[in-house]
Amino acid sequence: MATRQDALGAARAVGWSTARHRRGLVLAVGGLVALGVALVLAVAVGTVAVAPGDTIGILARRLLLLDVPRTWSATAETIIWDLRLPRVLEAMVVGLGLAVAGTTFQGLLRNPLADPYVLGTASGAALGAAIAVLIPIRIEILAFGLLQLLAFAGALLAVTAVYRLSRTAGGSPMTSLLLTGYALGSLLAAALAMAMYLSGAQLRQIFAYLLGSFENASWSELGGATLIIAVGSVLILVRAKSLNGLLLGEETAAHLGVDVRRERAILLALASLITAAAVAVSGLIGFVGLVVPHLVRMAVGPNARLVLPLSAIGGALLMVSADTVARLLGDLPVGVITAVIGAPFFLFLLRRAQRGYEL
């Protein structure tokens, strides 16, 4: 009796999981195709019209090193290669990174409202950027401006402080981490408000950072961000098993052989690094890191091995699309567009979800 039950349950579980895997595979292939189309479209459109054939020719010549005859002007090549392509790729990388970091933070903290900014990274980066704007010196270290450097450092310092302070606090580690993040974030936000109040004419610069934008993307900036985000995302992906374990609760995870403290610290550090790199180059763009992981989980369930790569694709797709729309509408804040595209879609899926959706 018992064995039959077990066998049935196992069979059902296997069937369930294969179906989800198949669904995940379909979504991954579809998502990658959509991302490819979005990338090409994003590079092909802008305020200056470049013929589609020329756009493809330039990309083929520079990216694939094909010997395509030059039918375009040097101006067109500058626009495609130096202005649009780095921007589009940066949107892709940042979208990918924020979605992966969001998935990680949600799983780690077991909180559906967690996003990449929850542990003080956003306010730390914003304060760093504001300080950079207010300091009347301009330095550049290896093509990274003071603003990017201080935003990156600010994000990492904030999350390190949150982590260390939460270790000495009482209560459950995850709760104290969240609450410490909230408290320190509020403190940093107060400092940011003070910096903005004192900034005078430079207020717009700080405000622009808070809204987030890919306007200033360049190849060097893209290179730095891509390295951190790509390495961080791969390292998180190989830890998907630990993330799955942690999602079940600390005790269960420990019984499953997960070294809870160690894995949690590593995942936290990796997700924070990705977030810091993303916010350093693009400013604070909300929504992608919060909602994309939920969208993916509604489709394929909570398994991090599926959710992580699919979120990466989804985040990249949403960000590239949103930035293209923002650019076409005259450089609107991209965070507004991500929310306008994403929120109704999210609400629609949430209503359609038959069973109660949980992390």
Add this chain to the structure above:
Amino acid sequence: MSSLPDPALPTRSIRRRVAALLAAATFAVAACSGAATSAPSAAAPSATASLVPAATASAEPSIAPSPSPAFPVALTDDEGTTVQLAEEPDRIVSLTPAETEVLYAIGAGDKVVGKVEDIANFPPEAKDVPVVSAFGANGVNVDVEKIVGLGTDLVIAGGQGGTPQDAIDKLRSLKIPVLVMYAPNVDAVYQDIELTGDAVGESEAADALVTSMKSDFDQVAAATAGAKKPRVFYETGDQPAVYGIADNSVYQQMISLAGGEPVTTGSATSWEMPTEKLVTADPELIILGDAAYGVTADAVKKRPGWAGITAVKNGAITGIDDILVTRPGPRLGDGLLLLASAIHPEVNLPVPSPAASGG
């Protein structure tokens, strides 16, 4: 929790690991961005070296290049940046309304291919020039792609945040020469006009313009010499608070030159005018620079605490064309005449019509 190992030991090692991860990543940004910078700079010359000749050739295909004797020239802009101009620019973008006026006033208007949005729409001849920079959601939006697409070979930008620094850096990285201009006083306006003349091959016209402006200033100085200097409050805004003029601003200088005694906020950075301070200073004349934005003498009279001010008691409140008074361009002499005739109605000065052209 009971299943977790002794917290003391792993805590330390994890902390060290997190710290090491963060440190490694910070270093990685530095290392990889170094690698990334060399790649685009190696690729860039091929794209940008041919940019200028190609652009000029397409603009005037029939005219053989006959470099004027003044070029090549090396110019130092108001930020101390040395800008090399190989040949006389003939596709110029102006990113400040004042510079648009200067270029037209010295006879280089036909070379202006792009301009900043100008609420005053001056000069009328510039009406159909494409706008490449406008006020957007997050401050001044410069459309770098459009500037590149226009085949621009000289950009004149505004300093002190007039043009976003990121846009200036980006244009320079694409090998487009950018002169940054910022005039904190009347003499600097003359210098900027002469610098513009040198940059576009119209040095003589620029000298002539400066001479004629100086004669306006001399005329006002002669007419108001010996006259009593009334205390003048120049209002620059009334929302959310009343704004006047800061110490050492060009406004302060203009009012002094027009024969008035400027009432300032007493600070070089704050433009907000506390009512108590204003009542103590007791201006004899109130000039509404914000008249164009709907502020009227009646509204001023009704403000609480203002009834005792001499200017309010005597009804000495007048509106003025703020743009003429403060735009550091060719019409500054007209602005001074306007200001002087408002401060000294008893002196007979030629009052410029609202649409007066420069010089």
